Amino acid sequence: MNRFFLFISICLTFSLPALAQEDSSRQIIPEEFVKARPPKSAASSAGRSKYQSTATKKPGDKAAGSYQQLGLTIWRLRPSKKTDDGVRIIVQEGDENVEWTPERMAANAPLHVGEKIRLSFEAPQNGYLYVIDREKYTDGSMGNAYLIFPTTRTRGGDNKVAPGHLIEIPAQDDRPNFFTLKQTRTDQVGELLTVIVTAQPLEELTIGNKAIKLAPELLAKWEKQWGAKYETFELADGAGRPWTKAEQQAGEDVSRQLTQDDPGPQTIYRVAVKPGAPMFVNVGLQYAKGKAGKTPSRTK
Numbered sequence: 001m002n003r004f005f006l007f008i009s010i011c012l013t014f015s016l017p018a019l020a021q022e023d024s025s026r027q028i029i030p031e032e033f034v035k036a037r038p039p040k041s042a043a044s045s046a047g048r049s050k051y052q053s054t055a056t057k058k059p060g061d062k063a064a065g066s067y068q069q070l071g072l073t074i075w076r077l078r079p080s081k082k083t084d085d086g087v088r089i090i091v092q093e094g095d096e097n098v099e100w101t102p103e104r105m106a107a108n109a110p111l112h113v114g115e116k117i118r119l120s121f122e123a124p125q126n127g128y129l130y131v132i133d134r135e136k137y138t139d140g141s142m143g144n145a146y147l148i149f150p151t152t153r154t155r156g157g158d159n160k161v162a163p164g165h166l167i168e169i170p171a172q173d174d175r176p177n178f179f180t181l182k183q184t185r186t187d188q189v190g191e192l193l194t195v196i197v198t199a200q201p202l203e204e205l206t207i208g209n210k211a212i213k214l215a216p217e218l219l220a221k222w223e224k225q226w227g228a229k230y231e232t233f234e235l236a237d238g239a240g241r242p243w244t245k246a247e248q249q250a251g252e253d254v255s256r257q258l259t260q261d262d263p264g265p266q267t268i269y270r271v272a273v274k275p276g277a278p279m280f281v282n283v284g285l286q287y288a289k290g291k292a293g294k295t296p297s298r299t300k
Contacts, residue, residue, distance in 0.1 A: 033069060033264055036124035036163035040259035049264040051233035054107060067272055068279045070123055070197060071265025075102035075243065076109075077116035077178055086242025091116070091178060100178075104266045106239035107232065110288030116178040119169045120251060121195070122258070122265050123161040127279075128201050130159065131169065132194040132214065136284075138187040145194075145214040152209045155254065161197060164257030166250045173252075191285035195269075196222065198278040226280035230271040238266045 034049065077100040080088045088099040102118055111117065121129055130150070135143030150159035154171045161167060170177050196202075204218060244263060250256045271279050 033071060033122075033124045033268065034260050037258055037260045037262070038164060040261040050236045051264075051268060052236050054232045054234055066275070067270055068123075068125060068197070070195060070269045070271065070279060070281060071121065071267070072195075072269070072283075073120045073266040074105040075118040075120070076105050076111070077102055077118065084242065087245050087248045089118075089172065089177065089243070089248075092175060102243040104235075104238050104241045107234055107267050109239065111181055112288055115181050117181065118178055120247070120265070121161065121167045121169070122165065123197055123279075124163050125197075126160070126162050127197040127199055128159050129161045129167055130196040130198070130202060130205070132196070132219065134192045134194075135184065135188050136190040136192055137185065138189050142192060145216065145219045146211040147205065147207070147214055148211045150207050151211060152207060157207055158254065159201075164250070164259065165254065166247065166258065168251040171251075172248075188287075190287055193283045193285055194219070194223075195281045195283065196226070196278055222280065223282075226274065226277045227282070228272045228274060228277075228280065230269050230281055233268045233270065235264055235266050235268075238263070 077089065077091070080099040080101045084101050086101055088101050091098050091100050100116065105111075121131075123129070131148050132145050133148050134145045137143070149167075149169050150157050154169065154174055155167070159167070170179070205212075241263065246258055246262045250258050250262075269281050269283075271281055273279050
């Protein structure tokens with residue numbers, strides 16, 4: 001039975017100091033992301049995308065090491081309209097193909113039971129992407145940790161990230177190619193999504209065609225070694241924007257790249273990476289208050 005845990009409105013699981021300037025309401029241009037992509041033309045207007053820090057505290061002391069970035073966009077699927085200008089995704093429902101329009105979500109936007117969700121990741125540096133999920137319950141306890149990406153069912157197990165290239169979860173040719181939000185326990189209040197980007201593949205993992213259960217001590221070791229402070233930035237006026245043709249093509253074809261003129265990720269995580277360490281980001285995922293949250297099913 002599929003039990004893919006999926007994700008909802010993004011919020012940090014613990015309060016973190018900002019890592020750059022002191023004005024928490026500032027807007028920035030994430031130049032590392034923009035400049036890492038190929039220019040569309042000689043007249044390319046690199047850096048047009050403006051981001052706003054979501055930090056609620058002024059910066060503290062900077063962590064030792066360098067900074068790396070990770071981009072994440074959560075797409076909410078809604079029924080397509082005849083007047084829609086954006087591209088659509090085809091969803092197989094029974095014997096019929098139904099058209100849905102993916103729209104960007106703000107980090108703190110609530111999700112509701114039955115909604116369909118897709119995720120896309122991007123990094124401005126080469127590496128390997130790993131996504132781990134745990135359920136979170138009312139009493140603060142956590143469920144088992146599952147590696148939900150990579151699997152051989154998505155992109156043939158290819159988890160390489162590179163500037164301008166998108167990794168979509170699920171992939172467009174997966175069936176289903178979306179996550180439907182549904183609850184697994186009545187006391188479940190959210191998820192903890194752990195995203196890791198490494199320079200080399202993790203030798204401890206052997207992926208298969210299903211999500212794999214991780215030993216708690218393995219994940220605890222990684223967090224102790226690689227956990228670091230980070231800050232998030234939201235694309236200004238990005239929420240509600242529809243999926244573009246360029247994003248659709250980049251997600252579908254691993255050889256396609258987004259250019260400096262294409263939209264940036266909706267949310268960027270700027271991580272203070274320890275020297276020689278992978279990028280490690282814990283993202284809290286909480287359900288809308290007043291309604292039971294749901295998570296997609298994950299194969300066991």
